[in-house]
Amino acid sequence: xxxxxxxxxxxxxxxxxxxxxxxxxxxxxxxxxxxxxxxxxxxxxxxxxxxxxxxxxxxxxxxxxxxxxxxxxxxxxxxxxxxxxxxxxxxxxxxxxxxxxxxxxxxxxxxxxxxxxxxxxxxxxxxxxxxxxxxxxxxxxxxxxxxxxxxxxxxxxxxxxxxxxxxxxxxxxxxxxxx
Numbered sequence: 199x200x201x202x203x204x205x206x207x208x209x210x211x212x213x214x215x216x217x218x219x220x221x222x223x224x225x226x227x228x229x230x231x232x233x234x235x236x237x238x239x240x241x242x243x244x245x246x247x248x249x250x251x252x253x254x255x256x257x258x259x260x261x262x263x264x265x266x267x268x269x270x271x272x273x274x275x276x277x278x279x280x281x282x283x284x285x286x287x288x289x290x291x292x293x294x295x296x297x298x299x300x301x302x303x304x305x306x307x308x309x310x311x312x313x314x315x316x317x318x319x320x321x322x323x324x325x326x327x328x329x330x331x332x333x334x335x336x337x338x339x340x341x342x343x344x345x346x347x348x349x350x351x352x353x354x355x356x357x358x359x360x361x362x363x364x365x366x367x368x369x370x371x372x373x374x375x376x377x
Contacts, residue, residue, distance in 0.1 A: 200245070203237045210234020236264050240285070243292075243310050254310050255296065258289045321346050 210231045216224055239261035243254035265285060268276045276282075292313050299308045324346040325339075334342065353360040 200241065203241050206230065207234045207238045207241070210238075232264075232268070236261060236268075239264060240289075251296065251308060251310075255293060258292055258310075262286060262289045321350060324349050 210233065212227070214223065214227050219227075239257045243249060243257045249257070265277070265282065269282050273279075277285075292310055295313045296308060296310075299306065325342045
């Protein structure tokens, strides 16, 4: 998904000759340029480690304003209501986390990637991998959540025992398919 978004961003930066191009091509490129700007505003703050925190927030703000404008004009023809709400909430949450960290200790460094929910995803995975029955009742759910917390406590005390997750880590050797 990230590679597709990056390809759209690159495509959106192509210049076309509006004098020789037909109307359809100009309209398509205009739409691609708008989409590329939106995707760039969303993606770069999370994958470009050279950006300052101020630049990251500027990109997120640009994303929020552009998507608000398009959503206001085109509603669900632009993006589904749930996706709009989730993406606005994600960007707003990042700003809140930055503000909270600055109030707690403004001297500490902060990265947007820290606002993720990797720990929650790991606990969810541990909870669901216990047992063969994927449909659990209330009592089974409590047992599995308790066991997941116990496993998490062991991993916190002995981090060398945890193999980690390849899909939740961004490194230079893997494709950026998970933010």
